[in-house]
Amino acid sequence: MTKFWKKNFHEMTEEEWESLCDRCGKCCLVKLQDVDTDEIIYTSIACQQFDNNLCECKNYKTRKLLVPDCVKITPDNVNDLPWLPPTCSYLLLANNKDLPEWHHLLTGNTDEMHRLKKSIKNKVNYAEKDTDYQDYIIEDKWHEI
Secondary structure, three states, X not given: OOOHHHOOHHHOOHHHHHHOOOOOOHHHEEEEEOOOOXXXXXXXXXXXXXXXXXXXXXXXXXXXXXXXOOOOOOOOOHHHOOOOOOOOHHHHHHOOOOXXXXXXXXXXXXXXXXXXXXXXXXXXXXXOOOOOHHHHEOOOOHHHO
């Protein structure tokens, strides 16, 4: 298997870049930011487009139309997104680290990631009209798993 992920990000095809995503779903969680410390605080509330059972966006190709504030992770912004979890494959590679051993490009599927609980699969809630996001702050730090 060619380790295309060792290439410079800007040399990758769009397909290669997209395949780097580990499919953990953590970037689809609603995050809060502490106004005093700038700390990013994760909630267990997922974007309405997130499929909790499949652990992926229901409408990935049209997500920006459906959720205008959805941020596309690119080679140019990956290091400027403080809410990316430290386990994010894009972030790891951008900082010259290796893919995690459970990554689907190494194992051939996402089963190991889900088995090791490295994703948010089947762990999220969805916001209702009057949801108080502070009631859904994640205390066990899923984003640090």
